[in-house]
Amino acid sequence: MNGQPTLKDVARACGVTAMTVSNVLNGRDKEVGPETRKRILKAIDDLGYRPNFAAKRLRAQKTSAIGMLVLDDVPEFLNDPFTTQVVAGLSNFATEHGYSLILQGLRSESPSTVPMLGHLQTDGVCAILSGSPDTRRKFIKRALGLRVPLILIQEEFDHPLVCSLRQDDRGAARAIAEYLVDRGARRFCYLAPSAHWPAISERIAGSQDVCNKAGCSLTVIECGDESFEATQKAVASSIGTEGLPDAYIGGNDRMAMATIRLLQDRQLAVPEDVRVTGFNAFDFASFAAPSLVTARSDAYEMGRRAGIEMLKGIELGGFEHNDFVLPVSFVAGQSA
Amino acid sequence: MNGQPTLKDVARACGVTAMTVSNVLNGRDKEVGPETRKRILKAIDDLGYRPNFAAKRLRAQKTSAIGMLVLDDVPEFLNDPFTTQVVAGLSNFATEHGYSLILQGLRSESPSTVPMLGHLQTDGVCAILSGSPDTRRKFIKRALGLRVPLILIQEEFDHPLVCSLRQDDRGAARAIAEYLVDRGARRFCYLAPSAHWPAISERIAGSQDVCNKAGCSLTVIECGDESFEATQKAVASSIGTEGLPDAYIGGNDRMAMATIRLLQDRQLAVPEDVRVTGFNAFDFASFAAPSLVTARSDAYEMGRRAGIEMLKGIELGGFEHNDFVLPVSFVAGQSA
DNA sequence: GCTCCATACTTTATCGATAAAGTAACATGA
DNA sequence: TCATGTTACTTTATCGATAAAGTATGGAGC
Numbered sequence: 053m054n055g056q057p058t059l060k061d062v063a064r065a066c067g068v069t070a071m072t073v074s075n076v077l078n079g080r081d082k083e084v085g086p087e088t089r090k091r092i093l094k095a096i097d098d099l100g101y102r103p104n105f106a107a108k109r110l111r112a113q114k115t116s117a118i119g120m121l122v123l124d125d126v127p128e129f130l131n132d133p134f135t136t137q138v139v140a141g142l143s144n145f146a147t148e149h150g151y152s153l154i155l156q157g158l159r160s161e162s163p164s165t166v167p168m169l170g171h172l173q174t175d176g177v178c179a180i181l182s183g184s185p186d187t188r189r190k191f192i193k194r195a196l197g198l199r200v201p202l203i204l205i206q207e208e209f210d211h212p213l214v215c216s217l218r219q220d221d222r223g224a225a226r227a228i229a230e231y232l233v234d235r236g237a238r239r240f241c242y243l244a245p246s247a248h249w250p251a252i253s254e255r256i257a258g259s260q261d262v263c264n265k266a267g268c269s270l271t272v273i274e275c276g277d278e279s280f281e282a283t284q285k286a287v288a289s290s291i292g293t294e295g296l297p298d299a300y301i302g303g304n305d306r307m308a309m310a311t312i313r314l315l316q317d318r319q320l321a322v323p324e325d326v327r328v329t330g331f332n333a334f335d336f337a338s339f340a341a342p343s344l345v346t347a348r349s350d351a352y353e354m355g356r357r358a359g360i361e362m363l364k365g366i367e368l369g370g371f372e373h374n375d376f377v378l379p380v381s382f383v384a385g386q387s388a
Numbered sequence: 389m390n391g392q393p394t395l396k397d398v399a400r401a402c403g404v405t406a407m408t409v410s411n412v413l414n415g416r417d418k419e420v421g422p423e424t425r426k427r428i429l430k431a432i433d434d435l436g437y438r439p440n441f442a443a444k445r446l447r448a449q450k451t452s453a454i455g456m457l458v459l460d461d462v463p464e465f466l467n468d469p470f471t472t473q474v475v476a477g478l479s480n481f482a483t484e485h486g487y488s489l490i491l492q493g494l495r496s497e498s499p500s501t502v503p504m505l506g507h508l509q510t511d512g513v514c515a516i517l518s519g520s521p522d523t524r525r526k527f528i529k530r531a532l533g534l535r536v537p538l539i540l541i542q543e544e545f546d547h548p549l550v551c552s553l554r555q556d557d558r559g560a561a562r563a564i565a566e567y568l569v570d571r572g573a574r575r576f577c578y579l580a581p582s583a584h585w586p587a588i589s590e591r592i593a594g595s596q597d598v599c600n601k602a603g604c605s606l607t608v609i610e611c612g613d614e615s616f617e618a619t620q621k622a623v624a625s626s627i628g629t630e631g632l633p634d635a636y637i638g639g640n641d642r643m644a645m646a647t648i649r650l651l652q653d654r655q656l657a658v659p660e661d662v663r664v665t666g667f668n669a670f671d672f673a674s675f676a677a678p679s680l681v682t683a684r685s686d687a688y689e690m691g692r693r694a695g696i697e698m699l700k701g702i703e704l705g706g707f708e709h710n711d712f713v714l715p716v717s718f719v720a721g722q723s724a
Numbered sequence: 725g726c727t728c729c730a731t732a733c734t735t736t737a738t739c740g741a742t743a744a745a746g747t748a749a750c751a752t753g754a
Numbered sequence: 755t756c757a758t759g760t761t762a763c764t765t766t767a768t769c770g771a772t773a774a775a776g777t778a779t780g781g782a783g784c
Contacts, residue, residue: 057755058770059772067458068733069734070772071735071771071772071773074772075772077771083731084733093617100771104769104771106443106445107771107772108772109739110443110741110769110771111773112772119488131472131473140493146492147492147493152455154453154488154489154490155479155481156489157483211677312677313676315675336616336642339616339676340649340676343740380778394740396740396741404764406740406765407741407743408762408764409743411742417744419761419762419763420762421762425760437738442740443741443771444741444742446739446741447740518784
């Protein structure tokens with residue numbers, strides 16, 4: 053009456069039943085007369101009929117939506133280019149396959165976690181997480197309690213309903229550390245937002261591997277978060293107490309850039325006085341000054357893979373393989 | 389039976405009807421006996437019941453979802469930090485208000501445009517666009533044909549079903565140009581991905597305003613897109629044919645950084661030899677070397693505003709105000 | 725003329741949640 | 755004692771789309 057026209061409205065306009073219209077729309081084998089078909093198509097066009105997806109879904113018992121959760125405690129939860137590109141890849145995949153992407157930001161203390169999960173369970177079916185580790189643990193537990201199949205980005209979790217999509221953080225971190233050792237660096241500082249993030253601890257472990265073998269020292273500086281401000285504050289304070297290392301190994305490009313800037317402001321040359329490396333390359337890492345030694349993984353591709361595995365997971369009610377590790381490539385540059 | 393338990397399953401387990409369970413869940417005034425209530429709550433918990441959102445929506449005749457379309461022709465459609473932050477703001481707003489965000493990337497030539505619109509009409513109700521201008525026009529027409537209320541980001545469009553959310557590009561561009569003129573620059577090159585993007589043409593117009601008044605020259609260089617590669621190629625070719633200007637006015641920070649890097653590689657000092665400015669500040673614009681003279685608007689806030697106006701639009705079936713222009717602030721730096 | 729079978733539809737029932745109206749059981753007051 | 759409420763539910767109908775089963779009409783074949 054007031055809202056959108058329904059199948060019934062179209063049917064009434066044509067003097068047939070809703071079922072006939074439905075058959076036309078779905079190309080059903082129960083042939084509809086060519087005359088009638090034409091009349092119906094015209095009416096659909098005239099009335100501007102659009103199917104009601106809620107009804108379709110209710111009937112079909114499936115959702116045609118993929119949910120993605122981004123867990124984080126800052127309001128700007130999409131600030132990280134890595135996460136952004138995962139979203140982009142997943143969204144693209146979803147669109148191509150007739151799914152829509154339901155994107156939800158979630159704070160750790162949010163009371164809407166449970167309703168959201170319910171939403172995903174019936175509407176979105178799966179969840180992809182990123183964000184801080186504590187929140188993740190809590191969330192994963194709850195999700196599994198509700199039997200929601202999960203895909204985790206950058207974290208391993210052994211459970212039949214969980215599929216992990218990670219990258220070879222350890223290997224790439226090794227490559228970076230070896231590069232630094234080759235250039236004569238011996239004392240390292242690792243800049244981490246928090247040493248407890250799964251991906252970060254892998255990277256630290258990779259650096260440590262190399263240090264152990266080469267007899268180098270590695271100090272981890274926890275900055276609290278990965279903002280420019282927090283990074284610069286932590287680096288400045290560590291310089292004050294422990295002096296300069298030979299190289300700063302940044303947990304990511306953002307932290308590397310913040311550090312380079314700080315050093316340059318203090319008239320220190322990068323890489324001559326101190327070497328600095330990044331990780332999870334910004335797309336412009338090679339265009340920074342100096343260009344960054346960093347590691348690059350294909351976050352966009354990871355988003356697509358998440359979509360692929362998710363559809364499999366939805367279909368099978370679980371996952372074939374539960375852990376994927378994607379390659380990360382070393383990026384040479386001038387900063388180290 | 390196989391899938392998720394429904395109200396009926398819970399009801400059966402308790403020896404009551406689905407309606408009673410529904411009443412418990414919705415705190416209906418028709419009081420349910422305290423004994424029964426307890427039994428029902430326990431059963432809900434035991435069975436892991438979760439409401440079916442498709443059914444809820446069908447019944448309630450509303451969608452509880454906001455759709456956001458990002459129109460673009462590149463697969464990495466979320467590469468731009470401005471768009472990303474709009475998404476972040478909108479997503480946050482949606483989450484807070486019990487809506488979910490349906491995010492769709494759409495290519496101009498995509499055959500799924502129309503189904504997607506239908507999806508939004510019944511499921512997402514509204515759309516927010518960004519992306520290339522031609523695609524936008526086409527899309528807007530189609531959306532309006534279907535009576536979908538639209539919020540446009542960074543573009544004006546006079547129609548009762550369209551609400552524009554823009555920023556004061558012209559004013560900010562003027563401020564930047566004036567800053568450059570004050571420092572003695574007279575010959576300008578404007579670096580645009582395409583001069584026909586609505587927001588970009590506003591920025592060019594702002595620069596032109598100042599040039600006209602100050603008797604300066606302004607050449608527009610169209611780079612095709614805003615990638616580092618395209619920008620550097622276009623700038624290099626313009627230097628070849630026309631030589632160096634006093635200043636490059638970047639259409640955005642990305643293009644500014646690409647240009648600075650190119651100039652530095654050619655042993656040109658920024659800002660001593662050539663000045664360079666950006667626009668739509670990256671969050672680290674101030675941490676680049678040299679830090680950027682640019683303009684910053686609150687894209688996150690714009691996303692939130694989009695959410696606010698969208699809900700109003702959904703409720704009223706149209707918009708109270710159809711054009712909002714948000715402020716942009718000048719950011720001083722060392723690049724000019 | 726009658727059966728058999730396409731053809732071109734229509735009817736009915738269903739997905740899950742819920743508003744609105746109905747009902748049984750018991751209590752209270754005049 | 756009987757009308758009148760109140761409590762604690764149950765029944766029915768509905769949202770829109772559609773699978774499955776049903777029906778009317780006309781023609782072919784014997």
